[in-house]
Amino acid sequence: MEDTREVVVTFDWDGKGVHKETFGFVGKACTDETKFVEEALKGSTQKRRFKAEYLNAKQHTVAQRVHA
Amino acid sequence: MSHTLEFETTITNQDALVRALKRMGVPESCIEIHETATRLNTYHTEEHKYAHVIVRRRVFNNRHSSDIGWELVDGVFKAHVDDFEYGGSSIHFNKEWQQKLYTYCNVETMKAEFGKQHMECTETVDKQGRIQLRAKFAKAQENKNRAKTYTKVQV
Numbered sequence: 587m588e589d590t591r592e593v594v595v596t597f598d599w600d601g602k603g604v605h606k607e608t609f610g611f612v613g614k615a616c617t618d619e620t621k622f623v624e625e626a627l628k629g630s631t632q633k634r635r636f637k638a639e640y641l642n643a644k645q646h647t648v649a650q651r652v653h654a
Numbered sequence: 655m656s657h658t659l660e661f662e663t664t665i666t667n668q669d670a671l672v673r674a675l676k677r678m679g680v681p682e683s684c685i686e687i688h689e690t691a692t693r694l695n696t697y698h699t700e701e702h703k704y705a706h707v708i709v710r711r712r713v714f715n716n717r718h719s720s721d722i723g724w725e726l727v728d729g730v731f732k733a734h735v736d737d738f739e740y741g742g743s744s745i746h747f748n749k750e751w752q753q754k755l756y757t758y759c760n761v762e763t764m765k766a767e768f769g770k771q772h773m774e775c776t777e778t779v780d781k782q783g784r785i786q787l788r789a790k791f792a793k794a795q796e797n798k799n800r801a802k803t804y805t806k807v808q809v
Contacts, residue, residue, distance in 0.1 A: 589792035593773075595764055596786045601756025610791075619791075626767035627760055628664050628730075 593620050665731040665756060667763045671707055671724060674758035678751070684709055694734060696720040703734045761785050 591610040598604070606623050608616040665671055668687070675685055686692070691704035705723025724731040733752065761777070768775040768789045775789035 589790075591791035593789050593791075594786060595789075596780055596784050597757050597760050598784060599753060599757050601753040601760070604760060622767060622771060623764070626763055628666050 591619075593623065595623060665724070665759050665763075666729055667759070667766065668707060668726070668731070670759050670762035670766060671731060673762040674755050675707075675709065677758045677762075678755050680709055686710065691725055694721040694723045705734055707731070757785065761787065 589610075592608070594607045594609070596605040596607075604623075604627055606620065608620050611619070672685055672687065676682060686708040688706050688708070691706055692708060694703045694705055694708060695710070696703060703723065703725075705721075705725045708721055708723040710721050723734045725734060726732075735752065764787055765775060765777075768787070771789075773789040773791065775787045778786045778788065780786045
């Protein structure tokens with residue numbers, strides 16, 4: 587299967603704000619495998635917003651646990 | 655899309671700072687890099703300032719005004735810019751100039767990091783005119799495999 591995972595980093599012109607978006611990840615991998623972006627820029631996270639794919643994967647895991 | 659994040663940054667990478675200065679049009683010959691902090695030539699002689707990365711203004715634009723520099727303090731580059739220049743009437747080295755410089759600095763830092771991760775990135779501009787770097791993980795795997803093959807050939 588083709589690897590469609592991608593990281594898009596957008597830089598505000600104020601020299602401080604950086605926006606990171608990840609595409610094609612499922613679950614926790616999106617934060618784990620792209621953590622190097624924040625580490626490289628020594629960024630302090632201000633706003634974290636998870637998308638549907640992340641939350642769906644998390645809920646799925648919880649549901650499985652309940653079912654088990 | 656899986657996840658989006660907003661954060662603030664600080665300058666920690668000297669190479670990225672130098673590359674950003676060049677992108678801002680500062681000639682390489684005007685940029686000094688020192689292992690130990692070196693004194694800046696400033697207008698106000700009562701307070702001495704020291705920096706590791708210095709742009710000598712007299713060389714850069716032949717103006718009799720203060721140098722600007724960045725001092726490495728606890729792993730972070732702290733800017734020393736004369737009050738007269740910061741937000742003043744000067745065309746160069748004002749607040750907007752510094753913000754643009756730091757943006758380029760973040761871009762160059764991130765490009766270097768993608769290189770370390772064997773990821774190829776492309777630089778574009780988004781609808782709002784901001785710089786955007788797009789890096790693919792698939793390319794990273796290809797490049798890692800290529801690097802392994804190359805190492806084998808070398809041996």
